Amino acid sequence: MKRLCILLLACLPLTGMAEDTRKDNTHPRYLAGAVTYGDDGKVAFSQELNADGKSRDEIYRQMLEWANRRFQSKNGMRSLVSYANPETGDIAATVEEYLVFTSTALSLDRTRIYYQYLIHAGEGTCRMTLTRIRYLYDEHNKGGQKYTAEEWISDEMALNKKQTRLAPVCGKFRRETINLKDDLFEAAARVLQAAPTATAEPAPTVTAATPVSTPALSQPTATAAVPTATPQPAAAQPNLTADVVRNGRLTLTAANGECIDLPADSWGGCGELFGKPVVYLLIDNSRIAANALLSQSATYTVTFYPAGQTAPSEQLTCKPLSARPMSADELKAFKASADTSRQYTLYTGEIE
Secondary structure, X not given: OHHXXXXXXXXXXXXXXXXXXXXXXXXXXXXXXXXXXXXXXXXXXXXXXXXXXOOHHHHHHHHHHHHHHHOOOEXXXXXXXXXXXXXXXXXXXXXXXXXXXXXXXXXXXXXXXXXXXXXXXXXXXXXXXXXXXXXXXXXXXXXXXXXXXXXXXXXXXXXXXXXXXXXXXXXHHHHHHHHHHHHHHHHHHHHHHOOXXXXXXXXXXXXXXXXXXXXXXXXXXXXXXXXXXXXXXOOOOOOOOHHHHHHOEEEEEEOOOOEEEEOHHHEEEEEEEOOEEEEEEEEEOOOHHHHHHHXXXXXXXXXXXXXXXXXXXXEEEEEEXXXXXXXXXXXHHHOOOOOOOOOEEEEEEEEO
């Protein structure tokens, strides 16, 4: 416990600093080397905390309780603990929230940020990683601008040529992302410093594989006809009913554990394509997280939950086949209820 207290105090200068320091565009904590990367080439901030005297199970319970409190959907933003495995000590949260750059009585400058927060509890240790970071900025102006952390907050983009200060535009994204990372890591350290909590049952989780690096989904090279009907082969959806589709809950889960809730109108149905059972998903292009998951995953799982239930009635694991932008006419032909003023992509996946 003494070592944990010392480590926590060491972290405090990173996050417990005065507000003017957190807005200092020349502070070393924001400059060259401040943004780090994982083995998959994605921006990834990691930190390991020592929690001497605590078992893996105790650390896991404390961190799961904290994660369920911290990562909750609110104000139309979808955040949740998408994966929790007490046997391995792994927890994953999929998060959507705001980063606020400036807020005054006359103006508000902010961006949506999407990220994945990973926790691994070990014996006397806890490792945290913030990764898969994306942004949606100025969303009320023609749908906004979409950026990934890799292209937007790198040293090359977010620092001046001499690397002595943050750049005018990209720099604020880099600064506030680093501030968010430090706030999250400090909050976790404070949880581990607290007295042990009573044993609690883990929240219902979505089964997922260990995070892996996945190739990007290739776009179709040939023009294929948009399906106008969706036959329902019994083998493809043995437990799927119209009531579940209309009134239940639909989620999309990547092989790395990232999980996203989808609106019911994203479901395009099951069918056959070249003799293969397939799933169609119709995704609004403004849903950055869902489009990124489908375009970057080697496999994904579509899960259906009956209304008011936490146990799924059906899970369809799919391999991506194609991604096709839809014209207004194609969209109307495929789904009469679709809003043709918006842009959609039709994803087709082979059911495995």
